Amino acid sequence: MRRPLATAATALSCCLALAACGANPPQAEGAGGSSGGDAKASAKLPEDKALHALLPTKNRTSGTLVSVNNGSFPPYEIAGSDGHSLTGASADLADSLGQVLGVKIRHVTTDGLPSQLTGIKAGRYDFALGPVGDFKDRQGANDFVDWVREFVVFAVPKGNPHHIGSLADTCGQRIAVMAGGSAEGVIKKQALTCEKDGKKPVKVQSYKDQPGSILAVRSGRADAFFSSQAPLTYFVAQAKDQLELTGTGKGNGFDDLYQGAVVAKGSPLRDVLLKALRKLIDDGTYGKIMKKWGLSANTLDKPGVNLGGES
Template sequence: MSFPKTFPKRFPKSAAFAATTALSCCLVLAGCGTNPPQSQGATDSAAGTGSAAQTKLTVDKELNALLPEKARTSGKLVSVNNGSFPPYEIAGSDGHSLTGASADLSDALGQLLGVTIEHVTADGLPSELTGIKAGRYDLAIGPVGDFKDRQGANDFVDWVQEFVVFAVPKGNPHGIKDLDSTCGQRIAVMGGGSAEGVIKTQNEKCVKDGKPAVKIQSYKDQPGSILAVRSGRADAFFSSQAPLTYFVAQAKGDLELTGTGQSNGFDDLYQGAVVAKDSPLRDVLVKAIQKLIDNGTYGQVMKKWGLSANQLDKPGVNLGA
């Protein structure tokens, strides 16, 4: 993940409520297992079932010609995900099916590029990134947090902006409203994610200031972290606002968001697709995503999944600072 030195003002606190309300209308309550449940209501709500690209896109022959020879020959690209970043990535139990905004976007990208994009679920974000670097996977549609320390091994084609907040029990019984209020609290994070690094830094600050240490709980996926909060094992889950909005909507009044509209330890946070360093796919994806922005497909996908506030006007390479 990565945020500008001044936290963006285009995402007001009311936006989180609006997104939650919209999603609440179309999501059904379900338990949190290894993977979040696929929400048929979300898929049907704004753009009908299936891909958000309602009209089949014409193959762009120039972009197809720029693909790696292996992809042109096989007619496919393999995209890896960790199955737990709704409403972007909602993986099926078979380890290959995917729904969500990322699935819709990859369907449209596949049509435009003239290839099939196959989805494979890996065991956590570190496995995703190392697998791409090693060539086991062609890319991750993501969105994955774009940070300087990740850009040495991989390139990022950023297509969303995110924000990091807290999901807490209804009524916020522990009064968690920002990083400073996490001292002495049990905070769940995704292991290996950027939020984990921020909360570890905050823990050091708490101890230095003579306050109780943060009780950090690291989980391998989003559902496990949310389950810890819902079951009372954690006081809050610190993570990206889009998936937390999704989980809060599913909880039907058991959870709420807090810490919205603040930087919470980040500058501008960009997220995007990931490819191996200097892969020819990088520039292909930039051009392809720009075409989907220009023809309205990208906007349809983002609106369909309640993500309009996370849109970018154009994709960018390694925007994370």
């Protein structure tokens, strides 16, 4: 769906999926990934036996929690090619959570958010640490334990040739988004607004992952990528002066945007994660991890359950 120049596009896509062909962020150098929940934190955290006792029986028996990820949400999630190793802020946080809960957190990478949510509902995965956007329409089948506040902006070619500065500037433009994500819903709504106002509609391009969306902009097939500011900041830095951010500091169709871990509706794991995250915030571990990955502006003072409102 996005390979007009198959060889070059494939190579570039692979580069982006692996954080730009040997250009992993300095935070990830030497980390070696998080495989099967193996801890890589410099100082091991003590197990909280009271929290361990609150885990579902199957997890206490197996000694593991299975966390599903999309694999392409840097600097939170940067998946290895084996489908089980992970680096990034979420990987570091998972290591710390595993230590506090006294279990290993095993990472599994799947193809897109819909697959993650379906797998959690079916019990194939225990949770997604994410962070995943928390919205009312997702809370019917899921519970969110929010640990991030995010902002949604645009990544555009250097110089912003199409003068996209906000959601209102997208009429008639080719906008890439993540399929099934909250930004896709907002941009499709904007397309209808453009038509209602007698303007050219937005040409929405939905991709299964972040690298595919960025590739569309870099190859000239899309005019902008509309997504979360934290990963877009990462991709712009990796693009080495080919891209820039725009639309920062504006709502762009969103109110307060909370993101977090996802569990099946009513899962006892929800309250365990909430308490464990609160512990990591209180002892400073969470703040250190977020600072390490350049995410201090996205931190919350305390985690919360289902904080998200209407998009």
